[in-house]
Amino acid sequence: MRINVEIDVGLHRGGVQDTATLDRILAIIAAHPARLEFAGFMGYDPHVAKVPTWARSRASLIQEVRTIYRGYVDYVQAPLSAALERPRAR
16 A cells, blocks of 8 residues: 655644654654555645635745745655665675
8 A cells, every 4th residue: 555644734623743753753663564565745724725815925925835835845854865875796
């Protein structure tokens, strides 16, 4: 089963809110490679369209959501990138 992990991108109605929680989820997925596969992230961000423009600009909210997504993507990619950069044994 391919697993998408929901991240909290600002609405605070659900989703991972920190990397410690994400680590626990990824550990469960990694412990069952024959049955589970990490497929990526998802987030619930329709709040961006509903925020009144006098309260905050939609552009700044969109940027904030993208920054949160990017942070989690970078977090899971860092170990993979480091592993690929290590010299291979000959």
